[in-house]
Amino acid sequence: MPGRIIKWIDQRFPLTSFVKHELTDYPTPRNLSYWWNFGFLAGVVLMLQVVTGIFLAMHYRADISLSFDSIQHIMREVNYGWLLRYMHATGASAFFFVIFVHMARTLYYGSYRAPRELLWWTGQGLLLLLMATAFMGYLLPWGQMSYWGATVITNLFQATPFFGDQIVIWLRGDYTVGDATLTRFFALHYLFPFIIIGAVVIHLVALHTVKSSNPSGIDLAAKDNIPFHPYFTIKDLYGLGWFLIVYSVFVFFLPDSLIEPANNIPANPMQTPNHIVPEWYFLPFYAILRSVPNLVGGVVAMGLSVMMFAFMPFLDRSRIPGGAHYRPIFKIQFYLFLLDMLVLGYVGYTPPTNQTLLIGQIATLCYFGSFLLIPFISRIEERWLVRRGLPPAVIALMESEALTIEQRRLKHRRRGEQA
Amino acid sequence: MNALVKVLVLCCFSIGAWANEVPLEKVNVATDAVTISRGAEDLMNDCHSCHTLKYIRYRDLVAFGIDKQKVDAWRGDQAMDSPLLGQFSDADAMQSFGIVPPDLSLMVKARDGGSSYVYSYLLAYHNSPDGVLENPVYPATKMPDALGIASATDAAQRTEIQGRARDIVSFLTWAADPHDAERKRLGYYVLGYLIVLTTLLYFVKNQIWGRLK
């Protein structure tokens, strides 16, 4: 009977062939390391956030006189409301952690290079959507940090030329962050995750067109690809087990470590907290904002710092495959970049002093420097590596790639002559 | 990429190093019902006259296991479902202190240092050499020395007050998160389950990948 139903469907809709092509038989490089688990984990966290979020929304009140109390109602009176809220608040951090690792993996292995540029850019779009969603969600509990964080960040739009003030009022729906801001942030916080789901579908369509990269950086022959199921379904599930263990340690034993104490004080527009800090995942970007003494400059620098990742396919023109794997200088640069992110995070967290300001400014220069120097470094590095002698497999790949580039150029030229 | 993990772990450790400027006295809060009940009683005597606990209702105290007769005495003619509101109106409080005393239900979660902050704050009162009441933990505070630690000179009396402060802080810690104990209990089951599950998945994974060789 089930067989007949499936047959009936298959005559009208490509169900079996889709599942076969995109899931069970989807060819996947057999040498993927555990760093390739994080994309799947991001999908799981997205689902966790949507499910816990929808249940929270059943008890949450988007009204400045009720929001803070409604969170306490959820924490104290709703059945397992504390679990929902802690899962959701911890889930936001888990989401960023997983996404940052996922991005670091891509940077390390150079997986943003041809033919995966579009895949990388859809990922960049997802990062922006995630940041917007988390920022708006953080206003909802209506604590001191919620209020002042939203005030500081919406204020940044004053830097817009000509319409600065109007844009700020338009975003807030009022002259200050208030009821109008809260209700619109709630509406959008509910909406954005579903836009994210749509963007994830696009991300996956792009992935399935160009297929996964792999640690060797060399496109593997068909014999080295294995079907996704059962090999990667089980590997992803095993990784998920580890993820859930760490996540549960935070949800059940350290839930408040990720909630700023000041956010347990109801928002008070009359009293600025002595130290406004964003959530940990925004700290490096916040540090860059504060490092530039001028508002417009700071906002531009912060916006650029998030968008720099999108330029990677243009900046890194090295033809050495495998990212940092075969590229010692790029590898050093990668680790220095991570270190710089940590320094920026520290600077973003501490109250500004002359000393941290200076450290922040140096770290900001290093941040942009580590992107803008890539074209020069990668060219020098490539020349040096070629002179030193590459592993034969890499040479073979580079030659085939050079050939395709040459062929592409020829094609262009021919087309040019015809026109 | 293993180096990355090591760097991250190192940084996580160093973040704990710079927390608070005033050194706080660490308190080990109790989670047993006896201490928490005692803390509730002390709080009703020493703090409730000025402070509210609006997220705690009298019914919650009974449900936790505090003697119903005591709770009945505290609530007087208020309903079982009414929250622990203060006896001062906000206007009266403004008149007396120049500030409305903050609600205490979430206090332990609302300050850096948590329970240790509240404990240290209560016990930090002392008289300066020229007889002025001081509190180094919160120098500008408008709260009087509620437990009378500044005027207690006798060692036994000081110990008694410290014990009372600890009981009160234990109660406040419960009040800030009444599901804390339940959460941790459930957490052990969840972790146990996940560890078994992950171990099994590990073996299944090895078995499936073993077919490749």
Ligand code: HEM
């Ligand atoms: C992309 C996924 C999501 C992220 C990253 C995210 C992030 C956040 C954050 C950071 C908070 C503040 C948590 C706190 O400090 O208490 C929050 C609160 C909230 N979110 Fe989400 N969220 C997501 C999806 C959703 C969805 C799909 C819904 C509803 C359909 C939702 C509903 C809520 C509600 C009602 C609150 C207020 C309750 C609370 O603060 O705990 N969220 N979210």
